[in-house]
Amino acid sequence: MYMAIFILFAIMSIAGAIMVITLKSPVSSAIALIFVLCCIAGLFALMGALFMAALQVIVYAGAIMVLFLFIIMLLNLKDEILGEDEKKVTRVFGSILGIAFLLEIGFFVRRALTVGSESLMYPVPEQFASIEVISTGLFTKFLFAFEITSVLLLVAIIGAIMLSKGEGKTEY
Amino acid sequence: MDLIDIGITVGKVVIIFGALMGMVAYMTLFERRVIAFIQGRIGPNRVGFQGLLQPIADAVKLLFKEDVTPAGANKFLFAIAPMLSFIPTLLTIAVIPVAESSTIFGREVDWIISDINIGILFVLAVTAMEVYGIIIGGWASNSKYPLLGALRASAQMISYEVSLGLALVGLLMVTGTFSMTEIVAQQSSFLQWNIFKQPLGFLLFIIGAFAEVNRIPFDLPEAEAELVGGYNTEFSSMKFAMYFMGEYAAMISISAIMVTLYFGGWQGPILPSPIWFLLKVGAFLFTFVWVRGTLPRFRYDQLMRFGWLVLLPLALFNIFITGVIMVL
Amino acid sequence: MIEAYFPIFVLFIFALITPVVMLLIPKIVAKREPTPIKDAAYECGIPAEGDARERFPIKFYLIAILFLLFDLEAVFLYPWAYIYKKLGLFGLIEMGVFITILLVGYIYVIKKGALKWQ
Numbered sequence: 001m002y003m004a005i006f007i008l009f010a011i012m013s014i015a016g017a018i019m020v021i022t023l024k025s026p027v028s029s030a031i032a033l034i035f036v037l038c039c040i041a042g043l044f045a046l047m048g049a050l051f052m053a054a055l056q057v058i059v060y061a062g063a064i065m066v067l068f069l070f071i072i073m074l075l076n077l078k079d080e081i082l083g084e085d086e087k088k089v090t091r092v093f094g095s096i097l098g099i100a101f102l103l104e105i106g107f108f109v110r111r112a113l114t115v116g117s118e119s120l121m122y123p124v125p126e127q128f129a130s131i132e133v134i135s136t137g138l139f140t141k142f143l144f145a146f147e148i149t150s151v152l153l154l155v156a157i158i159g160a161i162m163l164s165k166g167e168g169k170t171e172y
Numbered sequence: 173m174d175l176i177d178i179g180i181t182v183g184k185v186v187i188i189f190g191a192l193m194g195m196v197a198y199m200t201l202f203e204r205r206v207i208a209f210i211q212g213r214i215g216p217n218r219v220g221f222q223g224l225l226q227p228i229a230d231a232v233k234l235l236f237k238e239d240v241t242p243a244g245a246n247k248f249l250f251a252i253a254p255m256l257s258f259i260p261t262l263l264t265i266a267v268i269p270v271a272e273s274s275t276i277f278g279r280e281v282d283w284i285i286s287d288i289n290i291g292i293l294f295v296l297a298v299t300a301m302e303v304y305g306i307i308i309g310g311w312a313s314n315s316k317y318p319l320l321g322a323l324r325a326s327a328q329m330i331s332y333e334v335s336l337g338l339a340l341v342g343l344l345m346v347t348g349t350f351s352m353t354e355i356v357a358q359q360s361s362f363l364q365w366n367i368f369k370q371p372l373g374f375l376l377f378i379i380g381a382f383a384e385v386n387r388i389p390f391d392l393p394e395a396e397a398e399l400v401g402g403y404n405t406e407f408s409s410m411k412f413a414m415y416f417m418g419e420y421a422a423m424i425s426i427s428a429i430m431v432t433l434y435f436g437g438w439q440g441p442i443l444p445s446p447i448w449f450l451l452k453v454g455a456f457l458f459t460f461v462w463v464r465g466t467l468p469r470f471r472y473d474q475l476m477r478f479g480w481l482v483l484l485p486l487a488l489f490n491i492f493i494t495g496v497i498m499v500l
Numbered sequence: 501m502i503e504a505y506f507p508i509f510v511l512f513i514f515a516l517i518t519p520v521v522m523l524l525i526p527k528i529v530a531k532r533e534p535t536p537i538k539d540a541a542y543e544c545g546i547p548a549e550g551d552a553r554e555r556f557p558i559k560f561y562l563i564a565i566l567f568l569l570f571d572l573e574a575v576f577l578y579p580w581a582y583i584y585k586k587l588g589l590f591g592l593i594e595m596g597v598f599i600t601i602l603l604v605g606y607i608y609v610i611k612k613g614a615l616k617w618q
Contacts, residue, residue, distance in 0.1 A: 025246060027311055034304065041297075045505065054293035055575055062300025063571040066330055069307055070564040073323075074556060131290070131350065135579030139587060143594060146576070150601040153569050157605035160565040161612050164558045178506075185510045193518070239526050243539040255519045262515035266508050286507040293578065315541035319556075327560050330567040337574040344581035406541065409526045414519060476563070480615045484570070484606075488599060491577065495592045498584065 005046055013039035026072045030065060037061040049129035176277055185285055192265055196420045197227040203461045210465035231413070239409040244314035253312055254407065254414035257305020260298045261418050264425035267291035267352050271438050272445040283438075283446075284353060291352035292344065295429055296337055299384065302422065303329045306403050309415070313406035321402030324392050324472060328383060331479040332390070336380035338487035342373035342494045343433060356437035367434040372490045374434045376483060381430065383479070385422040388464040392472055427456035562614055573602055 016036035023029045037060045044053035138146050201216065201223060208215025216223040241250055271283035288294060303326050310322020346369045347355050359365050367374050383390040392402075404415045431437060431452040440448035470478070576598070584591050609615060 025249075027246070027308070028249060031249070031304070031308065050288060050290045051293065051579075054290050054297045057297035058293070058300050059572065059575055062297065062303075063330075063568045066303060066307070066326065067561075067564040067568050069304075070326075070561050073307075073311060074558065074561050131579060131582050135583045136586075138576075138579055139583065139591060139594060147594065147597055147601075149576070150598045153572060154601055154605040157566070157569055157602075158608060160562060160569075161609060161614050164562045164614070181507045182510055185507060185514060189511065189514050235525050236530050237526065238530055238532055240534070240539065242541050243536070244541060251523070255523070258519050259515050262518075263508075263511060266511050285511055286504060288504060288508075313541070323556060323560055327563045331563060334567060334570045334574065337571065338577070341574065341577045341581045344578065345584045348582065348585050350578075350582065409530060410522050414522065477615065480566075481610065488603075491581075492596075492599075495584065495595070499589045499592055 002046070006043070009039050009042045009046065013043070027069065030069050030072060033068070034061050034065050037065070044129075047128060051131045051134060052129050176279065180276060180279065180281055184281070184283070188265055188270060188283075188285060189262070191270075192262065192421065192424060195424050196417050197231070199420045199424065199457060200230065200416075201226050202457070203464075206458065206461045207465050210462070234410055234413045237409040239411065240406075242313055242315060242406045245406070246312045246314070249308050249312035250406075251411075253305050253309035254411040254418070255305070256308060257302060258414045258418040258421070260301040260305075261421040261425060263298050264295055264422075265428065267294050268425070268428045268432055269353050269356050269437055270428075270446060270449050282353070287351065287353050290350045291355075292340060292350045292433075296340070299336070300333065302384075302418075303333075305415075305418065309407065310403040313403075315406050318403045318405045321405070325386060325403055328386070328390065328392060328475060328479070331476060332380045332383035332483070335376055335479060335483035335487050336384060338484070338491065339373050339376035339380060340433075341487075342370050342490045343377075345491070345494050345498060346370060352432055352437075356432060356439065359436040360439065362436070365434065365436045370434065370490075370494070372486065372493070374430075376487050376490065377434070378430065379483060381426045382460075382463070383475075385419060385426055385460075387419075387423065387460055389467040389470050390475060391469060392475060423457065423460055424453065427453045427460070430456055566609065566614075569602075569605075573599075 013036050016032050016039060019032035020029045020036065023032060038057060041053040041056040041061070044050075044056055204226075205215040205217075205223065216226045219225040219229045241247060266285040267288060269282070269284040269287075273280055273282045275281070306325045306329070307322050310318040310320075310325070313319070343366055344350070346366065347358055349355060349358075355366070382388075386392075404412055407415060428449075431449065435452055438445040438449040440451075443451075577595070580587075580591060580595055587594075
């Protein structure tokens with residue numbers, strides 16, 4: 001049962017990912033990406049990491065993808081322009097990178113299979129990624145990393161303002 | 173899990189989902205009658221006794237309307253956009269306890285579809301998805317007014333979603349749990365209702381809720397005077413109806429969430445628990461209509477300024493004050 | 501664990517089938533007579549001009565990125581609020597530092613006039 005649901009979610013997310021890169025219209029691609037992210041949230045939930053699943057949907061599918069859609073609409077990318085603009089070099093380079101990444105995943109899956117077949121089917125620990133574990137870890141053991149995150153967010157805020165303001169000429 | 177369990181689960185979903193759909197249908201009549209009453213009119217009272225068959229007549233009419241797709245529209249996205257806005261509003265009810273648990277076929281039945289321990293986060297996640305139906309709908313129409321309406325709507329929804337999420341943090345600090353059932357259990361008597369522990373948090377939440385479901389005074393996405401109909405201008409027939417039903421379903425589910433989080437959920441003396449739940453939700457739905465009949469609409473710049481410069485600092489202040497009081 | 505999701509799955513099926521059926525019924529019963537005028541985008545009765553999908557103000561992009569950043573802040577607050585009772589004063593101080601640093605960014609945004617709408 002567990003395996004069947006896992007495979008279902010895995011197939012759906014891979015199919016969605018293929019749609020992201022094959023669909024012509026950028027907005028459709030973005031919708032497909034939202035679908036992929038929701039499927040990944042499903043995979044998290046399947047492992048019992050409900051908190052992670054919820055955050056995956058709230059942050060990735062809910063916030064980052066709104067930004068993506070806004071940018072796609074802001075730039076008003078037309079299907080035709082995208083087709084023409086594509087350089088041959090990027091295609092070749094992209095394909096090489098993709099194949100290399102695929103081989104890398106294949107290598108690790110193979111190694112995991114040879115070391116011990118159960119390592120891939122390792123049972124999920126009882127308290128895996130539960131809210132208690134995450135929050136106590138985040139606010140005690142990894143406190144410094146958490147505080148540093150705020151600096152990261154601060155830099156992001158300032159960067160966003162700088163980029164959108166440009167030379168300081170535009171007044172909206 | 174055996175057949176009886178599955179049967180009980182499906183039955184529970186059918187009852188709660190059916191009740192929600194029924195409430196969505198009759199909410200339209202309720203709103204029109206109450207607005208008419210506020211404005212000194214009569215409202216629809218011809219179809220059936222006191223207009224009680226009006227929603228059915230409306231549904232039949234919309235079903236037989238021609239479904240027009242604009243020539244320049246992205247056909248697929250145009251078809252799925254209304255569903256994208258409708259489905260999330262229906263999923264919210266999954267984590268809301270609607271009544272006291274009872275015994276059926278010798279089994280304890282909790283009247284909540286799924287008692288997951290991250291109920292509040294589930295609601296926030298599903299609410300975050302509601303914005304896509306509107307963005308995609310406005311963009312896919314390939315028409316100016318819907319696109320403008322969609323842009324405004326999405327910018328408004330995401331702005332107020334932040335305050336909505338932050339308003340809940342104060343509540344979480346007090347309750348220390350994400351589970352809706354536990355939150356209801358904590359508010360067992362009148363004085364323990366969370367509204368008394370989080371008055372400012374509740375105020376922020378209800379303002380955010382009005383903005384999140386695009387109701388007056390925050391209904392700029394569909395400002396008919398400037399934007400024709402906003403994001404749903406080009407939609408007709410059942411697709412148009414779906415946007416409308418999505419708005420009503422969102423209104424009902426957010427009322428149910430407010431009742432559960434701040435007003436003790438289904439608990440109350442003498443009357444049976446589902447009645448109490450419906451009464452409390454009904455009071456909020458009446459408030460939604462009442463506010464619509466009373467307040468004018470915000471201007472867009474006022475709306476954005478209010479969201480970012482007033483609600484957001486207030487939400488952070490609320491968290492700070494709650495933290496200080498809890499430490500003392 | 502999987503059993504806990506079964507009810508949500510059932511609800512999802514219901515929530516999926518209802519709109520699909522509702523959208524299919526008009527396809528069968530309603531008549532469809534498209535004409536070029538009827539299919540044109542609505543612009544108050546005058547013939548539509550130009551493409552609707554024009555570029556829009558960068559303001560909206562800015563709102564989206566600010567939303568993303570403050571949403572992330574809220575996401576950090578949820579687990580914090582969850583164990584706040586255990587953390588106590590220590591928790592208040594560590595979150596105070598976090599929020600203060602972010603407030604600097606927030607004040608910067610206001611000072612730069614990024615949230616000013618005209």
